[in-house]
Amino acid sequence: MKVLILRNEPAAIERAADIVARTVRDLPAAVLGLATGGTMLPLYQVLAQRHRDEGLSFAKTTSFNLDEYIGLAPDHPCSYHYYMQEAFFRHVDIDPARCHLPKGDAADPRAASGDYEALIEAAGGIDLQLLGIGQNGHIGFNEPTASLGSRTRIKTLTTSTRRANQRYFASFEETPRYAITTGVATILASRKCLLIATGAAKAEAVANMIEGPLSAVCPASALQLHPRATIILDAAAASALKLTEYYETVHPQGRDSAFD
Template sequence: FERVDIDPTRTHLPRGDAADPHVASNAYETLIEEAGGIDLQLLGIGQNGHIGFNEPTASIGSRTRIKTLTASTRQANQRYFASFEETPRYAITMGVATILESRKCLLLATGEAKADAVARMIEGPLSAACPASALQLHARATVILDQAAATGLKFSEYYETVHPQGRDRVFD
């Protein structure tokens, strides 16, 4: 958060190092409620379609909780740790339902490695196999992609018609 102009008292992350992660998960969910909800939810997408640490098969109705991480997610995050063995096997994550309750969502994806997950998120069926596909239900979700991350999209021509160069189009 130090790289953006935002009041740090208005930013929150779950306490992954909490003595009791179940209590911390519930406290985080309560904090969101007491704050009046989430104004802007910033997201990335994992190569397997996860958002937050909601791995494939995560319930679309889930709330903040502990999730077991897949080997691929651990490998993607291993760069933050001395070794793969030291990379956490579990994480506290905001649930899919909690994410969907945010007033606005912004998802950013870059690189060809994300292309399949991006295509499943945007054009695939709503499915727990791709938790990011739940964003299809969000009324104010914005997805920003580079060209490489968009290579798996079948309807790119239509998206460019609707949002030329990424802009909103006003009725002609």
């Protein structure tokens, strides 16, 4: 696990954007695993800016999002279909036919989950998977105690996750209880993983992920098993780590080491 600690959130986002941009330039037909949430908004803004100013092209890429709320149609303003369209897709040259998200309004969500997993496999798997981390250690909507061998399926959301997402809805009662999410094993099958965490509110979850035991109680800790996982943090998100000096020695100022 490569741990890169940057001085602040803008620096962390720029470093993450460097990695995404390099992936797309080196492999124009890359299959990208995309994520949503507040942490990803500034990243998508930077990538869109690089598309406009530097010609960074997503024309040949394919994307698969991690998750979607069950019961929300794609045009619902709180759906992740809507989020991705507004935050990223409409600002770059990605082909809408290559943009995939779980079908939250599917008549049979279980069947839709299996179909989505098969679609990822048919595309050859994910080249670079973007991830955030919840305050309870979830990745995607794989909540604590989620099977580390799980594939795309329906998950019941914890009360803490629903409260964290309540700000996007009119009330807590309207915040969805269920979601379709790619599983932990699906995430681990990606050729590269890039997790971004910023802010002190994520510090405990980050410490559990990186330095805690491998445990389904912190699903993000499964990234300890991934051979090419990069964790990008700002100083606040890294504040609970015990081995900060070591991480900064290996990757000073968030740079790659001589052997990367």
